[in-house]
Amino acid sequence: MVNVLQTILDVLRANGLCNEILGESGLSGGCINDSLKISTDAGPLFVKTNASSNATTMFEGEAAALNAINEAVPDFAPKALCSGSLPTGGGFIVLSFIRFTGSNSKHQIALAKKLAQLHSTTSPNGKFGFPVTTMCGSTEQDNTWENEWVTFYKERRLRPMLKRCQRNNPSDSEL
Numbered sequence: 001m002v003n004v005l006q007t008i009l010d011v012l013r014a015n016g017l018c019n020e021i022l023g024e025s026g027l028s029g030g031c032i033n034d035s036l037k038i039s040t041d042a043g044p045l046f047v048k049t050n051a052s053s054n055a056t057t058m059f060e061g062e063a064a065a066l067n068a069i070n071e072a073v074p075d076f077a078p079k080a081l082c083s084g085s086l087p088t089g090g091g092f093i094v095l096s097f098i099r100f101t102g103s104n105s106k107h108q109i110a111l112a113k114k115l116a117q118l119h120s121t122t123s124p125n126g127k128f129g130f131p132v133t134t135m136c137g138s139t140e141q142d143n144t145w146e147n148e149w150v151t152f153y154k155e156r157r158l159r160p161m162l163k164r165c166q167r168n169n170p171s172d173s174e175l
Contacts, residue, residue: 018042044097055091059083061134072121128152
C-alpha cells in the first residue's frame with residue numbers, strides 16, 4: 001500500500017491538490033474497486049483503486065462522466081480531481097470527499113430535484129451517447145453517438161449484452 005499511496009501523492013502534488021497525506025482509512029461499499037479516505041494537508045479525499053488491466057479506462061470514463069454530471073447539475077456528484085496508473089498495475093481515481101449527512105425529507109426532495117434536472121439535460125450535440133468509453137462494472141460500454149435514444153439503447157447496451165450472454169452460454173437455446 002505504501003507504493004500505491006506514494007504514487008497517488010506524487011500525482012496529487014503534480015496537480016497542486018495537496019503536499020502531504022496525513023492518514024488513510026479503508027472504506028467499504030463496492031465489489032469491483034478498493035476504496036479509501038485519505039486525509040491530506042488540504043482536506044479529505046476519496047480514492048478508488050483497481051488492479052485490472054482496464055482500470056485506467058474505467059477511471060478515465062468515470063472522471064469524464066462525473067465532470068459531465070457536475071457541468072449539467074453543479075455539486076450533484078463528487079468532483080473527479082485526478083487519476084493515474086499504479087506501479088503494481090491497474091489504476092486509481094481521486095475524488096472530492098463527500099461527507100454524508102442524515103437522510104430526511106428535505107435532503108430527499110433536494111436529491112429528487114437535482115436528479116430531475118440532470119435527466120432533463122440534453123447532450124451538447126443533441127445526440128445519445130458519450131464521448132469516451134465508460135464501464136458497467138468491469139464491462140466496457142460503447143458510447144458511440146446515436147440520433148435516437150432507442151437506437152442507442154438497443155445497439156450500445158442491449159445488443160452487446162446479448163452477444164456476451166450468447167458467447168458465454170453457447171448452448172443456451174433460449175438466448
